[in-house]
Each structure stands twice: as structure tokens, then as C-alpha cells.
Amino acid sequence: MRLSMLPAFEDNYIWVLRDSRRALLVDPGDAAPVLAAAREGLEPAAILLTHHHPDHCGGVPALLERWPGLQVFAPDDERIAVECERVGEGSRLRILDSDVQVMAVPGHTRSHVAYVTDGHLFCGDTLFSLGCGRMFEGTPTQMHDSLQRLASLPGDLQVCCGHEYTQANAAFACEVEPGNPDLATRRAQVLRHRAAGLATLPTTLESERACNPFLRCNVPAVRETVARRLGHAPATPVETFAALRSWKDGFRA
Secondary structure (H helix, E strand, O other): OEEEEEEEOOOEEEEEEEOOOEEEEEOOOOHHHHHHHHOOOOEEEEEEOOOOOHHHHOOHHHHHHHOOOOEEEEEOOOOOOOOOEEEOOOOEEEEOOEEEEEEEOOOOOOOOEEEEEOOEEEEEOOEEOOEEOOOOOOOHHHHHHHHHHHHOOOOOOEEEEOEOOHHHHHHHHHHHOOOOHHHHHHHHHHHHHHHOOOOOOOEEHHHHHHHOHHHOOOOHHHHHHHHHHHOOOOOOHHHHHHHHHHHHHOOOO
16 A cells, blocks of 8 residues: 555645555545645545544535445544445445554544554544644543554654644654753754645654653653743643643743
8 A cells, every 4th residue: 555645725635546456545635735646636435534624524415426435434423424324433344455443532622533544544634743732622531541552552653634734743843852852852853844845744653652741741842841830740641741742832942
């Protein structure tokens, strides 16, 4: 299976996982890039949706018009108003001769899901490289638990996030944990890629565990930074996470 991405809007990625002929699409918020790729030979076989936000699912009606009967898999959320098969925690799919595992990862939205298949983690807006999504509908406990579940997956998984946010996330991560050598190396790589007009994704889950402060709420250096901001030591990893997410919400690089 070969992975590629189609840029959409300002910073979205539509992920494409294809065999020799057909393709699995993840979060086609805009139909136009997919239709353009189809003119070059792309043949969609199925669509996976991670959550209901329009920049992740808004292109589906036009794609179903172009390819009637195209399989669509989506979380059980009435706000995704397209014909689809509803999936949730523990659902297992078979697409393009590959198994697809579905995980419920609430926090960014209440019904957000992630998909694991063929060595790839399609995590939508739950986990970003060096960051995580805002909590529009969930609680810190939900989001922290979702991130910890993702972090427990095999380290060689390719992390395929919904947005190109890595450069800004790197600036924040370095404020949180300035003495992390793995983070310094990752940030330098990110800056080189962006200067060359290249994507910073996918990355690996192993790299995220080493560098992403939102996956490192038990690390002493992260806790110490948060304690200085709070004026007291955080009592739990969830309190550490909540303080980091609140700080990031107002952070400007």
C-alpha cells in the first residue's frame, strides 16, 4: 500500500492509501483535490471519516455524486449527514484487502474516531505532530485518555494527522521542554521541511512519544514547567494536560 496526501484548504491533508489501482480516502473535506487526482487515475474504493467538522467531511456529497455507491465509514454522529456505515470503538473493517481497526478517541469532538491500518494511524484532529486538537466538545480527562490510548500503539506506526500544524506546535513544545534533545532535532527537521515547501507528515508514533508534550504529561521536565505556570505541582497527569492545553490555546509563536 502506498501513502500520499492531497492538500486542501489552507492546511488540511486528505490522506490517500492506495494499492496498485484503488484508493482509500481519509477525511476528504474538499472534493476538488480528489476529483483532480481522479483525472490522473485515482480510483476511490472507500472513504474513512474521523469526525463531523466540514473541513474533514464536506467533500463527501460531491464524491458520492461522482462515484455512486462508494463506501463511506463514519462515526455515529447525526451531524455527518451522508449515507454511510457507522463505526465506533472496536469496529473492524476490511478494505483493499487490509484490516482496519477503529478506535473511539473523544475530546476534540464527542464522537471522534481514529483508524489503524497497514502501519498507518489516521487520527484526524485528535493527535497532531508535536501537539493535539482543541477540546471543542470533550473534557481534559477524555482527551488525555484518548491521547494515551493512541500513544500506547506500536511506535513504528505512521502518524497521519489532519492538518499541517507542526511548525507552530514545535515552537510551543520547545517552550514546554526546552532541554529535550529529540525535540530539538525534530524541530530542526520541521524548519528545513517547511522552508523547502515540504510536508512535515507523516511522522512516527515513536517520535511523538519522544517529543510531543501532550503525550509526556508524566515526564518530570514537563511537569516542572507546568508547575511553574500554575504556582503548584499538578496533582495528576490530567491536570498537567489541562494546563498545557489551556496554555497552548492562547500561545502565539
